[in-house]
Amino acid sequence: MTNLSNTDPDIADRSDGDVWWRQAAVYQIYPRSFADSNGDGIGDLAGVTTKVPYLHDLGVDAVWISPFYPSALVDGGYDVDDHRNVDAKLGTLSDFDEMVAALHAAGIRLIVDIVPNHTSNRHEWFREAIVSPKGSAARGRYIFLDGLGENGQLPPADWTSVFGGPAWAAVGDGQWYLHYFATEQPDLNWKNREVRNDFLRTLRFWADRGVDGFRIDVAHGLAKELPSELPSQVELDAMPRDGLHPLWDRDDVHAIYAEWREVFNAYDPPRTAVAEAWVESSRRARYASAKGLGQAFNFDLLEADFEAEAFRRIVTFNLELAAESGSSTTWVLSNHDVVRHATRYGLPPLEGRPVKQGREWLLAGGEEPILDSELGLRRARAATLFELALPGSSYLYQGEELGLNEVARIPASRRQDPAFHRNPGADMGRDGCRVPLPWTETGPSFGFSSGAAHLPQPTWFSQLSVEAQDVDAESTLSLYRRALALRHELQSEESLEWLQGSASGFADTVLAFRRPNGWVSITNFGVSPVILPEGDLLLSSAPLDDGLLPGSTTAWLSTST
Ligand code: GLC
Numbered sequence: 361m362t363n364l365s366n367t368d369p370d371i372a373d374r375s376d377g378d379v380w381w382r383q384a385a386v387y388q389i390y391p392r393s394f395a396d397s398n399g400d401g402i403g404d405l406a407g408v409t410t411k412v413p414y415l416h417d418l419g420v421d422a423v424w425i426s427p428f429y430p431s432a433l434v435d436g437g438y439d440v441d442d443h444r445n446v447d448a449k450l451g452t453l454s455d456f457d458e459m460v461a462a463l464h465a466a467g468i469r470l471i472v473d474i475v476p477n478h479t480s481n482r483h484e485w486f487r488e489a490i491v492s493p494k495g496s497a498a499r500g501r502y503i504f505l506d507g508l509g510e511n512g513q514l515p516p517a518d519w520t521s522v523f524g525g526p527a528w529a530a531v532g533d534g535q536w537y538l539h540y541f542a543t544e545q546p547d548l549n550w551k552n553r554e555v556r557n558d559f560l561r562t563l564r565f566w567a568d569r570g571v572d573g574f575r576i577d578v579a580h581g582l583a584k585e586l587p588s589e590l591p592s593q594v595e596l597d598a599m600p601r602d603g604l605h606p607l608w609d610r611d612d613v614h615a616i617y618a619e620w621r622e623v624f625n626a627y628d629p630p631r632t633a634v635a636e637a638w639v640e641s642s643r644r645a646r647y648a649s650a651k652g653l654g655q656a657f658n659f660d661l662l663e664a665d666f667e668a669e670a671f672r673r674i675v676t677f678n679l680e681l682a683a684e685s686g687s688s689t690t691w692v693l694s695n696h697d698v699v700r701h702a703t704r705y706g707l708p709p710l711e712g713r714p715v716k717q718g719r720e721w722l723l724a725g726g727e728e729p730i731l732d733s734e735l736g737l738r739r740a741r742a743a744t745l746f747e748l749a750l751p752g753s754s755y756l757y758q759g760e761e762l763g764l765n766e767v768a769r770i771p772a773s774r775r776q777d778p779a780f781h782r783n784p785g786a787d788m789g790r791d792g793c794r795v796p797l798p799w800t801e802t803g804p805s806f807g808f809s810s811g812a813a814h815l816p817q818p819t820w821f822s823q824l825s826v827e828a829q830d831v832d833a834e835s836t837l838s839l840y841r842r843a844l845a846l847r848h849e850l851q852s853e854e855s856l857e858w859l860q861g862s863a864s865g866f867a868d869t870v871l872a873f874r875r876p877n878g879w880v881s882i883t884n885f886g887v888s889p890v891i892l893p894e895g896d897l898l899l900s901s902a903p904l905d906d907g908l909l910p911g912s913t914t915a916w917l918s919t920s921t
């Protein structure tokens with residue numbers, strides 16, 4: 361059992377050394393869009409360092425930074441040229457060391473992103489592979505196959521990439537390579553010992569530089585077993601994902617993470633890791649096992665509507681899963697891949713999952729009348745307090761503490777995401793949640809940079825800027841600060857008790873739970889105000905209405921145990 365409570369907020373080390381991650385509040389930085397220190401319009405590592413006081417005041421336990429490695433930025437840095445260096449556009453290794461030192465001095469841990477499924481096409485291995493002959497060791501690090509047709513002029517299969525378009529690309533000599541994502545992201549062959557060893561080296565490289573943990577990109581995709589007769593895309597889609605699927609969530613992927621775990625455990629404290637594994641919920645536990653990565657993202661809340669019954673089911677189920685894996689559970693409402701939750705919650709319910717719904721709304725033009733941004737923000741604030749009161753760790757995405765909406769209107773010529781460019785007219789991509797943060801009310805790029813930002817910012821960013829919210833006690837930023845500070849004091853054993861049932865008198869549109877130390881969180885998902893349970897009010901996501909909890913609002917109370 362871990363107790364992260366701490367009476368002195370200024371103590372740098374806020375949690376039990378080895379298990380700090382179990383109930384951490386982790387803030388995701390998308391570095392190109394966080395803060396630019398040199399005016400070139402691209403956020404950088406020195407920019408992060410200048411904002412460490414901001415992160416400290418916000419009260420997060422750790423930062424997860426998305427890729428900052430050398431990259432052509434075809435996929436926002438997830439196309440990595442060299443896994444053990446810093447992109448010159450974002451700084452140097454010594455900027456990295458300074459950033460780590462500043463974060464650690466402020467008591468904030470650092471998680472870096474590891475992208476093991478693919479390299480970029482500019483990686484030295486891939487450059488060697490394309491000039492090497494068929495069957496060479498250099499090609500053996502990737503997944504090359506002969507094309508079909510007389511001269512191999514047809515792809516080995518009709519597979520489609522996750523970003524749309526074909527998943528096989530020709531290299532001109534009759535061979536083709538596999539890329540789940542963009543053409544510039546060739547998939548590695550994880551049966552290759554050299555590939556495996558190189559990533560062990562990468563993990564040590566960053567752990568030696570003081571990194572506390574790793575976020576593993578596409579963790580469920582590394583192990584692949586291609587049958588000699590390749591199935592079609594339709595056949596692939598129809599195959600169960602039961603551990604034996606040729607491409608996704610194979611059981612043998614866990615042998616890779618068992619090796620990584622040995623590396624992590626050779627450090628004191630052991631390094632932590634969290635899997636980005638879009639797998640069926642019940643299959644998450646193996647990624648989260650202490651013999652593997654140790655933790656796995658749970659995207660269930662992110663895929664749910666703002667709805668009491670759905671939230672309750674998800675929480676109960678994931679706490680059970682966590683007990684099964686021995687890990688703590690994770691909560692995510694937003695990240696750099698999905699429509700921001702303040703926007704998702706402001707859209708009328710449609711058939712289909714909210715993430716998809718958000719993307720459809722973007723595609724339809726992102727019109728205001730359809731989006732109720734006031735309701736969206738109100739619900740987002742309520743959902744955030746709900747999330748932060750739960751046992752386990754919460755992953756927050758930069759800008760959600762400002763209540764940012766998705767930026768819907770970005771001219772096609774300025775869009776960067778390959779998911780947009782590979783799906784003309786069918787997907788607007790993810791740029792709308794990656795627009796550089798507004799730090800000030802005025803000025804070029806609202807204080808993000810001394811020049812223009814790499815993605816255009818809307819005028820409404822002014823009133824949501826850090827400067828505008830800093831002084832406003834009712835702002836979303838102030839709410840996050842108060843919530844994170846209280847969470848430090850209150851976070852306790854990883855369990856909760858629902859205060860539901862007929863005796864409680866709560867309608868089924870209300871969710872209330874109590875942590876073992878008497879910390880109560882109550883959310884009104886409905887419209888009519890409801891009576892609060894007995895206790896001292898600590899915080900609420902919106903003002904009370906005559907002592908009652910209004911709709912789309914969460915309150916925290918302290919009650920006697
Ligand atoms: C993960 C990342 C996403 C990236 C993809 C390919 O899903 O979160 O941003 O595009 O992997 O690396």
Ligand code: CA
Nearest residue numbers: 396398402404
């Ligand atoms: Ca810069």
